[in-house]
Amino acid sequence: MDISTLTICDAAAELRKKTFSSVELTQAVLDAINKKDADLNAYLSVDAEGALLQAEAADAARSAGRDGDLLGIPVAVKDLINVAGQPCTCASKQLVGYVSPYDATVSAKLRQAGVVFAGRTNMDEFAMGSSTENSAFKVTRNPHDLTRVPGGSSGGSAAAVAGGEAIAALGTDTGGSIRQPASFCGCVGLKPSYGRVSRYGVTAFASSLDQVGPMTKTVEDAAVLLQALAGRDAHDGTTPDVPVPDYRAALRGGLKGMKIGLPKEYYIGGADHEVMACVRKAVDACAAAGAEIVEVSLPHTEYAIAVYYIVATAEASANLARFDGVRYGHRTANPGSVFDLYAKSRAEGLGTEVKRRIILGTYVLSSGYYDAYYGRAQKVRTLIRKDFAEAFKTCDALLTPVAPTAAYRIGEACDDPLKMYLGDIFTVPANLAGLCGISVPCGQTAAGLPVGMQLLGPAFGEGSILRAAYAYEQGVRA
Amino acid sequence: MSKYLITIGLETHVQLKTNTKMFCGCSLKFGEEPNTNVCPVCLGYPGALPVMNREAVKLTVMSGLMLGCEISRLSTFDRKNYFYPDMSKDYQISQQARPLCLGGGVTIQTPAGPKRVRINHIHLEEDAAKINHYARFSGVDFNRCGTPLMEIVSEPDLSSPDEALAYVQALKQILVYAGVSDCNLEEGNLRCDVNISVRPEGQEQLGTRAEIKNMNTFKGIYAALEYEIARQLATVARGGVIVQETRRWEPDLGETQSMRSKENAHDYRYFPEPDLVPVALASEQIAAWKALLPELPSARRERMVAEYGIPEYDAGVLADAKENADFFEAAVRLCSPGLGKTVSNWFMTEVMRQLSVTGKTISECPLTPAALAELVELVDKRVINGPTAKELSAELFENGGMPGVLVAKRGLGQVSDSGALEGFVEQAIAANAKSVEDYRAGKKAAAGFLVGQVMKLSKGKADPQRVGILVAEKLARLA
Known part of the structure; x- marks a missing residue:
């Protein structure tokens, strides 16, 4: 069995037909990991034994008459989502040895649906980065060119899906960490609207921005996985009681009659011309499929990066305080005092980029600086939100590039954090405004590197962007 | 400075x-x-x-x-x-x-x-x-x-x-x-x-x-x-x-x-x-939520004074702890009108004394408002006398139960019948000639001693007020 092109929907159909069992499917995934991961470094840990036991249970349930779109399907999980009994290092030395005592809500939901947890994927430490080079353990490689990065921070998940080591995966997106690696690796990545998916049990980077989402081979798979993840959670007070539509049903309908906006600020300068050529071709394809294309303006776009790196680092500085060596995780040997315990445990356990962001976040919240930085950033965030609200009065979705470039070479950007931060320009506004966004492959550069386009929808408008993305994807295939 | x-x-x-x-x-x-x-x-x-x-x-x-x-x-x-x-x-x-x-x-x-x-x-x-x-x-x-x-x-x-x-x-x-x-x-x-x-x-x-x-x-x-x-x-x-x-x-x-x-x-x-x-x-x-609020202690003090005719001081002591005030009000509402001050007296002397001796709060004791109310009624209707009531209250405090039941079971009802009481008075005077002498000599306190003797003879059940009158009458006649 070759799982490199196998989708959730295909696998589910074969499982129903008993072409293969979940145990065989899971074994195929484990074999693929064994064969390929020495090159890709997509996984941080693999739970072969546990996965096969879960697969056996899924097969037994199926024999007993149970069915489900995800029953017996192995899914890779980004290593910051708690799955009871598995490690959850967040790609940090700080959490080596930590074993999750509980399931995140998304893990519990997938477990309930019969998903097999095969392994945990690499990432930038605590999701801080855009290339997965900030992992404390290994550098994941782009399956399309092993000298290049897979993007980040969900680079391990993207590489596993695109490189044939997973059927589908979970990622998290705080400023583009699902969409950008999906674009770099050539898979589909969906960031749900803020509050659509529970964050309970997902190690927090920036609480007001983080979302868990699917990373898949097709738009339909993204819809299937999102269906299982979405909904109000009593453990997460930021998930409102908004009904979850049937996302698979929402796929049908086509681009005809949809109004797609092109925010002009996303199309002027900056981005690589090969990337822009792919995106413009996608715009033309949508128009040809019957979508009405209109230009819109999001005037506060230029402030988004600044706002993002204030809000995200401020929240992170508090969220990461708990990694103090007192209750779990790395603790320095023989601390001389409580202060020493904190200072040394964290100095030893946390990586450079994480420390940089904690220091930034601590600074912007400091007495005397709060109003100038955090307070002001929140005001501009409101303006950015209003920009989108205005645009969505006339559009069903916005179409933009995902990232200014295709995948760059390993080591190329990691000495210049500011350059790395600017790579998030097209993705962070959606997080700041709480919108949903999806990255869909829309072509390749001359060098054969994938390029993605981004479709943005209003909060809880996943149905619209899935419909547009599905229609585009089908059109390209046809 | x-x-x-x-x-x-x-x-x-x-x-x-x-x-x-x-x-x-x-x-x-x-x-x-x-x-x-x-x-x-x-x-x-x-x-x-x-x-x-x-x-x-x-x-x-x-x-x-x-x-x-x-x-x-x-x-x-x-x-x-x-x-x-x-x-x-x-x-x-x-x-x-x-x-x-x-x-x-x-x-x-x-x-x-x-x-x-x-x-x-x-x-x-x-x-x-x-x-x-x-x-x-x-x-x-x-x-x-x-x-x-x-x-x-x-x-x-x-x-x-x-x-x-x-x-x-x-x-x-x-x-x-x-x-x-x-x-x-x-x-x-x-x-x-x-x-x-x-x-x-x-x-x-x-x-x-x-x-x-x-x-x-x-x-x-x-x-x-x-x-x-x-x-x-x-x-x-x-x-x-x-x-x-x-x-x-x-x-x-x-x-x-x-x-x-x-x-x-x-x-x-x-x-x-x-x-x-x-x-x-x-x-x-x-x-x-506002509708769920109880009265403030100060408002309760004023209301209890007006409603039950108890002194400010009593109301202050009772309202100090909500559960005491709740107990008092529950008891007083079960009594005949006009007994507010009596209930307050019982609560503030006997009950609060027991509370301070045992270190308990009222909710931790088996004594119920209904029992205290009944006790007060029994005294007021002269079914039992004060000393009997005191003994009963201690028992109710410790073991619970209703005083009426105990009175009936143990025959604790007080003796007010003149015939029976006169017999005891005769007996006491006959046995204590010295006291009668003293009384005649002007030691009026001797009458009190004789009342005590009558109470003893009645095993504590005599109506002390009635005995006092009978002893005084008898001594007056002897004088």
Whole structure:
């Protein structure tokens, strides 16, 4: 069995037909990991034994008459989502040895649906980065060119899906960490609207921005996985009681009659011309499929990066305080005092980029600086939100590039954090405004590197962007 | 030396009477094994999120309504950042920008008359864990971590340790009345931080203040304030300067010690808690909670005086503890009209004496309001006499039951029948010729002795009033 092109929907159909069992499917995934991961470094840990036991249970349930779109399907999980009994290092030395005592809500939901947890994927430490080079353990490689990065921070998940080591995966997106690696690796990545998916049990980077989402081979798979993840959670007070539509049903309908906006600020300068050529071709394809294309303006776009790196680092500085060596995780040997315990445990356990962001976040919240930085950033965030609200009065979705470039070479950007931060320009506004966004492959550069386009929808408008993305994807295939 | 004015303000932390913690479902049972009432949320595990305990919000709003506060329609939570092993997330979820309750106040009694102490605000937050120090290491018990705490911040309106104590006691009474907290100091349900400063009379601006922490008893608050006032006055008398600092009360040493100065004060870097949505309260919700409020102790005192005709003093004693007042009112309502004062007498002498001897509260005793009411009725209808009733009350207090049943079973009904009583009187006079002599010789007290003898002969069941009359008549005839 070759799982490199196998989708959730295909696998589910074969499982129903008993072409293969979940145990065989899971074994195929484990074999693929064994064969390929020495090159890709997509996984941080693999739970072969546990996965096969879960697969056996899924097969037994199926024999007993149970069915489900995800029953017996192995899914890779980004290593910051708690799955009871598995490690959850967040790609940090700080959490080596930590074993999750509980399931995140998304893990519990997938477990309930019969998903097999095969392994945990690499990432930038605590999701801080855009290339997965900030992992404390290994550098994941782009399956399309092993000298290049897979993007980040969900680079391990993207590489596993695109490189044939997973059927589908979970990622998290705080400023583009699902969409950008999906674009770099050539898979589909969906960031749900803020509050659509529970964050309970997902190690927090920036609480007001983080979302868990699917990373898949097709738009339909993204819809299937999102269906299982979405909904109000009593453990997460930021998930409102908004009904979850049937996302698979929402796929049908086509681009005809949809109004797609092109925010002009996303199309002027900056981005690589090969990337822009792919995106413009996608715009033309949508128009040809019957979508009405209109230009819109999001005037506060230029402030988004600044706002993002204030809000995200401020929240992170508090969220990461708990990694103090007192209750779990790395603790320095023989601390001389409580202060020493904190200072040394964290100095030893946390990586450079994480420390940089904690220091930034601590600074912007400091007495005397709060109003100038955090307070002001929140005001501009409101303006950015209003920009989108205005645009969505006339559009069903916005179409933009995902990232200014295709995948760059390993080591190329990691000495210049500011350059790395600017790579998030097209993705962070959606997080700041709480919108949903999806990255869909829309072509390749001359060098054969994938390029993605981004479709943005209003909060809880996943149905619209899935419909547009599905229609585009089908059109390209046809 | 010129006269100095003392200014005191209090931050009172009150543990709310909820079943579960502020942000998770863990139990709040006191005295459990360390780290047994814990979960990923209160232990600050990666990915754990807080969920608002609506009951804690309700109890805080009820407290605010009892204290005359304005209730915020939209209230928000903030993170207070600091590293310490007792705070599992290394930040505390508290309220800074928009607390639940604003304004309000408490009236206290002072020698100069009633005084209004204003409240600045009341906010809701989570408690820290408890650190236990051992010879070679320290342990953290997270059972307490995440307990809902309400912090009541007063204005600096208090000017003596007596006033501060009166304020805390008044607060405690109101909060226990409202049922929002047990205010049990031994279990740490009520803790105070105090801000205190001195300034020369005539100076408008308040002096530099010191904040004192760690006072866990009423006695401790009083002693710490006395000590700190003396320390500050002595400092200025010496020509010294009071520095703004946080001090810690050391009960064993009987002194306050500096913890940290202003320069070393924490920068808590407050910012809005992104994991919690603001608490929005509709006016209908606030009104519904207001309807649940009990009467304030002061209002109850006045009403009980008017309704039951009991003296102010009695009403004050009874209203002091809500459960006593509840018991009294339940009993008095079961009695015939006009017996308010009698019930109050019984409660304040016999029942309260038993309570103080046994150290119990009224709810811990098997005595019921119905039993006390029946006892009072039995005495009033002269079915039993006072001494019998006293004995019965002790028994009811200990074992419960109804007095009417005991009287019938044991034949304790008092003997008022003249025929039977006259027999006893004859017997007593015949057996005590010496007393009769004494009486004739003018020792009127001898009559009392004879009454006592008759009571003895009746095995305590005679109506003492009736016996007195019969003895007096008999002696008069003999004279």
